[in-house]
Amino acid sequence: MSLREVVNATMTSSRMLWIDASAGVAGDMLLGALVDAGVGLDVLQAAVDSVIPGSVRLRAAQVTRAGLRATKVDVDVLVADPPHRTWTAIRALIDGARLDEPVRAAAAAAFARLAGAEGRVHGISPEQVHFHEVGALDAIADVVAACAGVHALGVSAALCSPIALGSGTIEAHHGVLPVPAPAALELSRGWDVAAGGSGELATPTGLALVTSLASGSAPFPAMRVEVTGIGAGTRDAPERANVVRIAAGPPCAGPQVHGVAQEYAGRRIGDAVLLEANIDDLDPRVWPEVLAHLMASGASDAWLTPILMKKGRPAHTLHVLAEPEAAAALGDAVMAHTSTLGLRRTAVTKDVLERAWTPLAVAGGTVRIKVGHRDGRVLQVMPEFADVVALAAERGEPVADVLLVAQAAAPAAGIEPGAPWPATPGENPA
Known part of the structure; x- marks a missing residue:
């Protein structure tokens, strides 16, 4: 039985996917990992052809990266002069394609993240963004094929390792840019990242894909590994394997997974x-x-x-x-x-974050202050809104006025971002 037949025979809709992006991530690297895990190249090609028919051809080959075997997927562009498209145009292509709904939704979400990041970087609406590097036909193919591949593996949840972004500079459409490029840095907000090496290790397309497909950064989850895959990037650096690894399988049951922090x-x-x-x-x-x-x-x-x-x-x-x-x-x-x-x-x-609630005297009453803290330092401070509403009703004052007083009471009591937690004696009158 071929690897692909094994994948199809064991496919389950409750699979978890873990993406190892500790050496960086790009769209073609994800495609290589998915093909290496057993997803048929014809499945990916069919998805791409439904969006941009006759425009690209996918090729897969076995390569080595720093001595490690991997699958490299190349996207051959068949159009002489690929157009630069807006997010509106790309969304229309995806909406009009014959794709399974989860694939359509995931591909649209990835490009929406790209448009949002590019729009913020350039100070324009996402709808006005003209994709250059990321909007080329090969990037559309990367996004659509990767989403189709994850769907073909029967994945219902995904997590990602900390992502290596790289360092140095790159040549881009807008000139020389620092690494991580502005759009890549924007896409990494809320995710665990590291420099991880020299050069551009994580492309905006790769970041948009992993941050759309995965629900967060985490170590290898407890799962029964059913399939694995290794996808190669273009460069072959001797000091580290330029690859993305994936593993998929059902999550393990039991106390080692559920309900345990x-x-x-x-x-x-x-x-x-x-x-x-x-x-x-x-x-x-x-x-x-x-x-x-x-x-x-x-x-x-x-x-x-x-x-x-x-x-x-x-x-x-x-x-x-x-x-x-x-x-x-x-x-x-x-x-x-x-x-x-x-x-x-x-x-x-x-x-x-670890959380605590501290009552403070506010406007003749008491409001609990919710504190989010980590490693002995306050990170988030917010009055409990239900307490604010109740006190405002009791005193017959506008909620907005009582909220302002409550927000000012916390730093006056020594409870503010950056302060030690628990508060040192004398800082917190409560």
Whole structure:
């Protein structure tokens, strides 16, 4: 039985994907890792052809990088003068293509992140962004094919190692740029990164893909590894293998995974479950009560995202973040309190600050101040809004006025970002 047949025979919709980007990441490296893991090149080519037919051809070959075997996927552009497209034009191509819906959504999300980053860097609306390097046909192929490959592996959740960005300078459309390039640095916000070596190790396309496909930065998750893949970049540096590695398989059950926080690089990492459902037939007046009920029933968080479903129907995606042991009961609550016929469950990893609540005297009453801290230092400070609302009602004052007073009370008591935590004696009158 071929590797691809093994992949197809063992495919499961509950697979977790881990992406090792510790040597950097680019679109072609991800494609190589997916093909190396058993995804057929014809599957990727078909997805690309549905978006930009007759424009590119994918080729795969075995190579070595610093002595390590890997698969290299090249994208041959078949068009003499590839156009520079706006995000609006690329989105229209993706929307009009014959793609599985998860592939379409993932590809659109990756390019939306690219457009947002480029727009912020250049001070323009994402809709006005003209993609040059990242908007070329090979980059469209990278994004669409990578999303199709992850879908073909049956992945329902993904995590990524800290990402090596590189150092030095590169030649770009706008001239010489420092590494990480401005768009790459923008895309890395909220993710664990490191320089990791010289040159551009993480491209904007690669960063947009991993930060769209993965839910966060984390060490290798507890899983039963079913498939692995190694994808090569173009350069072959002797000091390190220029590759992206992936591993996929179902998450392990048991206390080593569920409900146990881990320490990783000084951070508290905990496992959770994300429940989601697309709903287009619920009276919108019901949603506030649904969210309130889910929070009262033990959800860590619950929120809505407006979406458009098939035939242009307006709808909402309901998201419920839950501890693993509460996921089943909250799933039942979603079924009971909404009109959905089913929901998706995705294993995710949370990186959370330690939290504390400190009561402070504010405007003749008491407001709890929520403090997020790590490594003995305060990082986040915010008055508990419910306390502010209650005190404003009690005193007959505007909520905004009481909130301003509460926000000023915290630093006056020595509770502000950068301050030691717990507060030293005499700093906190509470």
